[in-house]
Amino acid sequence: MSEKLWRFTDNLGSFESYNADRIKSLYFPLANERIMSSVSPTLHGDIKTGHGSFLMIPVSRPDLANSRSSRNFWVYLPKTRTSWSACGVSKDIRQIEQDEFRLNAGLLWQQITRRNKEIGLQAKILSFIPAVPQALEIMLVELTNISSKSMELIPTAAIPIYGRSADNLRDHRHVTSLLQRARLDRFGVIAKPTLLFDEKGHHKNKDIYFVLGWDQKSGAPEYIYPTQEMFCQDDSDLESPAAVLKNKLPYKVTLQGKEAMGALRFPEIILPSSGSYSYIIVMGITDDESEIRKAKADFGNLSKVKLALEQSKSSWFKKSNDISFNTGDCNFDNWLRWVSIQPELRRIFGCSFLPDFDYGKGGRGWRDLWQDCLALILNNPKATRRMLVNNFGGIRIDGSNATIIGKANGEFIADRNNISRVWMDHGIWPLVTLELYLNETGDYGILSERIPYFRDSRIFRSGCQDTAWRPSDGTQLKTAAGRVYKGTILEHLLVENLVQFYNVGSHNYVRLEGADWNDGLDMAQENGESVAFSCMYAYNLALLAGLLSGSGIKKVRVFRELGILLEKSGYNNIRAKQKLLNRYFEKTSGRLSGNKREIDVLQLAGDLKEKSSWMNGYIRKKEWLKKGFFNGYYDNEKRRVEGKKKNLMRMSLASQTFPIMGQVADDNQIKHILKSVDKYLFDNESGGYRLNTDFKEQQLKLGRAFSFSYGDKENGAVFNHMVAMFAYALCRRGYGEEAWKVLDSIYAMATNTPKARIYPCIPEYFNIEGRGMYSYLTGSASWFMLTLATQIFGVRGLSGNLLIQPNLSASQFRHQNRISIRRIFAGRKLEVSFFNPKRLKAGRYRIIKASLNAVRFPAFPVNQGKGILIGRREIQRLAQGKTHKIDIFLG
Numbered sequence: 001m002s003e004k005l006w007r008f009t010d011n012l013g014s015f016e017s018y019n020a021d022r023i024k025s026l027y028f029p030l031a032n033e034r035i036m037s038s039v040s041p042t043l044h045g046d047i048k049t050g051h052g053s054f055l056m057i058p059v060s061r062p063d064l065a066n067s068r069s070s071r072n073f074w075v076y077l078p079k080t081r082t083s084w085s086a087c088g089v090s091k092d093i094r095q096i097e098q099d100e101f102r103l104n105a106g107l108l109w110q111q112i113t114r115r116n117k118e119i120g121l122q123a124k125i126l127s128f129i130p131a132v133p134q135a136l137e138i139m140l141v142e143l144t145n146i147s148s149k150s151m152e153l154i155p156t157a158a159i160p161i162y163g164r165s166a167d168n169l170r171d172h173r174h175v176t177s178l179l180q181r182a183r184l185d186r187f188g189v190i191a192k193p194t195l196l197f198d199e200k201g202h203h204k205n206k207d208i209y210f211v212l213g214w215d216q217k218s219g220a221p222e223y224i225y226p227t228q229e230m231f232c233q234d235d236s237d238l239e240s241p242a243a244v245l246k247n248k249l250p251y252k253v254t255l256q257g258k259e260a261m262g263a264l265r266f267p268e269i270i271l272p273s274s275g276s277y278s279y280i281i282v283m284g285i286t287d288d289e290s291e292i293r294k295a296k297a298d299f300g301n302l303s304k305v306k307l308a309l310e311q312s313k314s315s316w317f318k319k320s321n322d323i324s325f326n327t328g329d330c331n332f333d334n335w336l337r338w339v340s341i342q343p344e345l346r347r348i349f350g351c352s353f354l355p356d357f358d359y360g361k362g363g364r365g366w367r368d369l370w371q372d373c374l375a376l377i378l379n380n381p382k383a384t385r386r387m388l389v390n391n392f393g394g395i396r397i398d399g400s401n402a403t404i405i406g407k408a409n410g411e412f413i414a415d416r417n418n419i420s421r422v423w424m425d426h427g428i429w430p431l432v433t434l435e436l437y438l439n440e441t442g443d444y445g446i447l448s449e450r451i452p453y454f455r456d457s458r459i460f461r462s463g464c465q466d467t468a469w470r471p472s473d474g475t476q477l478k479t480a481a482g483r484v485y486k487g488t489i490l491e492h493l494l495v496e497n498l499v500q501f502y503n504v505g506s507h508n509y510v511r512l513e514g515a516d517w518n519d520g521l522d523m524a525q526e527n528g529e530s531v532a533f534s535c536m537y538a539y540n541l542a543l544l545a546g547l548l549s550g551s552g553i554k555k556v557r558v559f560r561e562l563g564i565l566l567e568k569s570g571y572n573n574i575r576a577k578q579k580l581l582n583r584y585f586e587k588t589s590g591r592l593s594g595n596k597r598e599i600d601v602l603q604l605a606g607d608l609k610e611k612s613s614w615m616n617g618y619i620r621k622k623e624w625l626k627k628g629f630f631n632g633y634y635d636n637e638k639r640r641v642e643g644k645k646k647n648l649m650r651m652s653l654a655s656q657t658f659p660i661m662g663q664v665a666d667d668n669q670i671k672h673i674l675k676s677v678d679k680y681l682f683d684n685e686s687g688g689y690r691l692n693t694d695f696k697e698q699q700l701k702l703g704r705a706f707s708f709s710y711g712d713k714e715n716g717a718v719f720n721h722m723v724a725m726f727a728y729a730l731c732r733r734g735y736g737e738e739a740w741k742v743l744d745s746i747y748a749m750a751t752n753t754p755k756a757r758i759y760p761c762i763p764e765y766f767n768i769e770g771r772g773m774y775s776y777l778t779g780s781a782s783w784f785m786l787t788l789a790t791q792i793f794g795v796r797g798l799s800g801n802l803l804i805q806p807n808l809s810a811s812q813f814r815h816q817n818r819i820s821i822r823r824i825f826a827g828r829k830l831e832v833s834f835f836n837p838k839r840l841k842a843g844r845y846r847i848i849k850a851s852l853n854a855v856r857f858p859a860f861p862v863n864q865g866k867g868i869l870i871g872r873r874e875i876q877r878l879a880q881g882k883t884h885k886i887d888i889f890l891g
Contacts (some may be wrong), residue, residue, distance in 0.1 A: 005753035013337035014106035024065040035135035043071040043087040057162040072158040086123035091240040107316035120147030130308040131315040136284030145271040161260035163209040178257040188212035191260040206287040211262025216278040225263035322379035328815025338760040342781030343375035356774040370429035375782040399499030420462040421514035427496035442800015450486040453477040459589040479594030498565040502581035505529040520705025520714035524636035532632035535662035538615035545608035560595040628672035636701040652692040661729035688718030711768025718766040724783035731791035736807025736842025805867025826875040849889040
């Protein structure tokens with residue numbers, strides 16, 4: 001493809017495309033809190049509420065052109081015996097090639113238009129999910145006669161109903177169809193399987209799947225085909241169904257034990273020249289029959305559907321507008337609207353429910369959860385507080401955690417696939433996320449919230465199984481007296497980070513275990529070590545020390561056994577550290593004593609700071625390579641991974657990001673890292689930063705990642721999550737120009753649509769050809785928005801006060817001298833504008849003047865005038881509801 005795939009059409013994130021139907025792998029997300037859909041330009045995709053309840057057949061990317069996943073709408077012309085698929089899913093390739101196509105889409109709505117001059121028809125099909133507490137998707141189909149004569153036509157909606165678990169796609173596919181019980185409704189088909197079929201244990205099914213339809217006058221279908229067999233007949237082909245192509249009417253047959261079908265044939269109409277007629281199709285999942293009746297009432301005519309569309313648009317626009325930008329580049333600002341809702345999409349979809357994410361059974365992973373919270377905190381920290389407190393309950397007493405978080409409060413699962421596996425980086429993210437929350441709110445009281453610990457059969461960081469534990473014991477840690485033990489959030493943080501200080505391998509770095517941030521580093525469980533994340537544990541220990549020192553508290557109470565991790569031991573003595581950790585595990589592997597001990601805060605802070613300083617110095621001395629970058633890993637044979645090996649330079653971006661972010665790398669080292677990253681990891685052809693160099697061979701003692709083709713996923717792709725974190729790390733260390741170059745590279749690749757072939761969003765990664773892969777559901781969006789808002793624009797909290805300290809690049813002012821950010825802080829709407837008439841580079845300017853609502857005001861200068869600090873109380877004195885304008889003049 002050489003032409004551009006799409007272009008924005010307004011300032012609300014809406015866009016249009018005239019060639020999206022040529023890319024069969026494209027899909028678009030639709031969702032509310034109860035239902036999740038994917039829809040392609042030909043209306044392929046699926047509809048589901050969870051892994052066990054798919055209305056349409058589950059699809060992954062290669063399946064998107066599969067006819068059995070299409071929401072088809074057929075038109076039959078009796079006079080000419082011609083049939084036409086209004087969404088372009090037909091065996092008649094000639095007709096499809098005659099169609100003129102256009103796609104219009106916006107914040108979670110899509111409309112396709114097909115126009116066939118030979119037939120004389122145009123169809124507009126709108127797809128969206130209403131912003132209501134019901135699990136349903138709506139199609140609004142408008143047929144228009146574009147010929148000069150009136151025409152007779154018979155419309156038929158055709159939605160195949162899968163109606164069961166994704167597990168049954170292969171396992172027991174036919175057997176589970178025998179469970180299907182379909183019944184006719186005046187307006188469509190209602191199907192309810194008898195059982196949830198699972199050989200581990202069958203259960204009575206509660207889910208009801210329905211496809212209903214009516215015309216613009218609320219008229220019902222004339223005929224209904226409740227099974228695919230009846231609709232397709234002997235051909236069994238949904239792309240050429242006999243009911244349409246041969247004008248076959250329904251016949252008497254048993255409805256039960258068949259593949260269900262929501263095929264609704266409406267009465268024949270005569271459509272005058274230029275005349276239009278519309279049809280409403282509602283597809284949904286429920287366990288309450290009354291919701292089906294409610295759907296008929298709520299969306300029973302055109303005006304109600306159009307009102308629901310506007311409400312849905314308004315709801316998603318509001319989410320995209322919590323943080324918004326005016327940079328003078330409308331394309332960039334519009335693209336950011338899509339990036340800003342991606343964390344919300346992942347909160348709803350998890351990692352499993354769009355076509356690229358064809359793994360897992362739902363739920364969000366531990367790391368995903370905390371990093372998605374970064375963006376949610378910026379948008380609404382008050383609402384996020386409960387979520388944060390709840391999620392700390394997923395931490396085990398051994399410093400590991402449940403890896404899957406359900407939708408209900410306190411719902412934790414050890415692992416998606418019941419595999420005993422521990423990711424060594426998981427202890428990093430709760431504190432990284434909480435640091436942002438504390439700075440945005442000043443709510444240090446959250447550290448004293450008391451919550452339980454997660455408990456299951458996995459002990460010793462999944463190194464052992466507790467055979468005495470039973471599910472009936474519950475998933476919360478108990479004391480010897482049988483009571484659920486609760487500790488403060490501060491205590492949970494101490495457990496996570498102190499355990500990892502002692503959990504070291506033969507080089508005295510934190511053990512890699514099942515993997516770190518890079519899930520592909522999963523074959524070094526016994527002896528692998530992650531230097532990269534040892535940097536972040538060092539950072540966390542220093543951060544905890546700072547929180548304690550500034551708390552004003554003199555004593556903290558923790559469970560008695562935690563004192564083992566505070567005993568003095570030689571930091572260089574690996575065996576002693578491992579022995580101490582093992583003693584702690586043994587003491588906490590069953591039930592806690594329930595006894596508490598008091599610890600002097602300043603003494604504890606000093607201990608944490610000492611540990612952090614030792615780690616920093618040790619890494620800086622041992623792992624800095626002469627080539628100008630850090631080694632980040634040791635493999636399962638205890639060999640250093642990075643550096644020059646067999647005349648080949650091996651380097652990874654993560655190994656540089658975390659020493660910078662974790663304050664291990666000094667300024668001189670950062671400058672060398674930047675040169676090395678540009679030399680070894682920046683790809684001049686794509687304009688992106690690759691995750692690693694090409695190691696040219698599998699790394700069976702390190703991980704599966706290096707068995708992937710180079711340039712895909714965790715092996716050398718432009719992996720946007722790490723690229724965004726690299727930008728964040730640079731900006732926090734004062735390298736604003738360099739950070740913007742990194743962020744801008746993501747935007748440039750994402751909007752280079754002839755190569756990327758994606759809609760507006762940040763994908764998880766770009767492959768070797770520059771194609772965007774795994775759209776929408778990625779932590780990259782949170783890190784991009786976090787970096788742009790709090791570090792590049794520099795509008796962020798500091799212990800609950802407002803800090804404005806920009807790192808804006810000179811190139812960001814290329815369109816206009818004034819650029820701005822809108823966001824909510826301390827419950828007040830703020831628009832912060834920056835004026836840089838001389839287009840000075842980041843680091844070259846200071847704040848020379850500031851005004852609030854056009855009145856100059858004094859603000860406390862910080863960092864030699866590069867920033868200003870405004871007290872939280874000053875912000876809270878401002879009137880609620882209106883937008884307050886802060887103007888910052890740079891010079």
